[in-house]
Amino acid sequence: MNFGWREGNQIRLLENGEQFFPRVFGAIQRAQRSVLLETFILFEDEVGKALHEVLIDAAQRGVKIEMMVDGYGSPNLSDEFVTSLTTLGVRFIYYDPRPLVMGMRTNVFRRLHRKIVVVDEAVAFVGGINFSAEHNTSYGPEAKQDYAVEVKGPIVEDITRFVQQAIGSEQVTRRWWGHRSHQPARNSTPGDAQALFVHRDNDEHRDDIEKHYLEMLQKAKQDVIIANAYFFPGYRLLREMRNSAQRGVRVRLIVQGEPDMPIVKVGAELLYNYLVDAGVEVYEYCRRPLHGKIAVMDQQWSTVGSSNLDPLSLSLNLEANLIIHDRQFNQTLRDNLEQLLSKDCVRVQDDRLPPRTWWHLTKSVIVFHFLRHFPAIAGWLPAHTPRLSLMKPPVQPEMETQDRIEADNEGAKS
Incomplete structure (x- = not known):
């Protein structure tokens, strides 16, 4: 669709x-x-x-x-x-x-x-x-x-x-939506109260959500805030974040500082040097585990949904986001994120960056490419087509059914 x-x-x-x-x-x-x-x-x-x-x-x-x-x-x-x-x-x-x-x-x-x-x-x-x-x-x-x-x-x-x-x-x-499209739907005249439903599947819409993030970063003129629980995107999205920051856009990224799974923070930390060196502001949310998948750009663009920016969400899972063009909603979500940044986040400064050693660089490259190709590796495992299992109502016991029939017959006679 x-x-x-x-x-x-x-x-x-x-x-x-x-x-x-x-x-x-x-x-x-x-x-x-x-x-x-x-x-x-x-x-x-x-x-x-x-x-x-x-x-x-x-x-x-x-x-x-x-x-x-x-x-x-x-x-x-x-x-x-x-x-x-x-x-x-x-x-x-x-x-x-x-x-x-x-x-x-x-x-x-x-x-x-x-x-x-x-x-x-x-x-x-x-x-x-x-x-x-x-x-x-x-x-x-x-x-x-x-x-x-x-x-x-x-x-x-x-x-x-x-x-x-x-x-x-x-x-x-069935409607006319079923034709294949390789480009995200574009809004030539962004206004208020506009919304686009975007989903990711393993068929015709493998990277639709990622494309909207890329397009957003390319069009940003002033400010971008991305809050994402499981952050480990591909090179294209990382590159666009750097490009936006280097042309003067203020790009802020909020990730987990108190993760529900330790590996989440380990993966994100591998990207800190690459992002911070280009001017991206990285913040760790430390009040409790962050589970959000949201972003705002400038005064109008926003997204809220289920999709993380990691190999599972971008390459394997079935996801859904709403892309929103609305100034009032953008401001509401922005105010919420600004409050998180000021009260519950710690900025990753130079003294908190991972060490810049050959060992760390080598480890980062190896782990990055392994995780980025993980979906393809998973595809080598014994494959199956995910199935839907409809849970049927319990079958009434035969005696109970017979009793009901007899009761109905008695009622009919009387």
């Missing part, structure tokens, strides 16, 4: 679970016709149970619910959790579930990493927030800093059709 820019949208920034979950759950509680949901992680914790409750209530009201969760990211949902939904007619789909091998998950690559909710084809949520308690600040020091957007307007139609096709919905209608 290819999409174009849509005008006349209403876009609200949602920060962390405290803002995100009430808006999503409230929308589902008001649903009258349909709910579409995709997520990487759905845990059976307080957040997952709250989602489960509003979905159960909606299904009992007759709302059509279709949801898909990733088989790697959500491996431990109980049978009771799932069957209580499917019994009420909910289409519950696992994306590429795989059995454990020696107690370990094997379906590591080509994950469904999108986080999308659409209610009544009227309001949509897109971003990086999963359905787990670790996105609430009350979770503690390991709570994740993250973002999503709530959107209303014409762009919701594009998001709806995309999710319907992704989960094999019976409602999906």
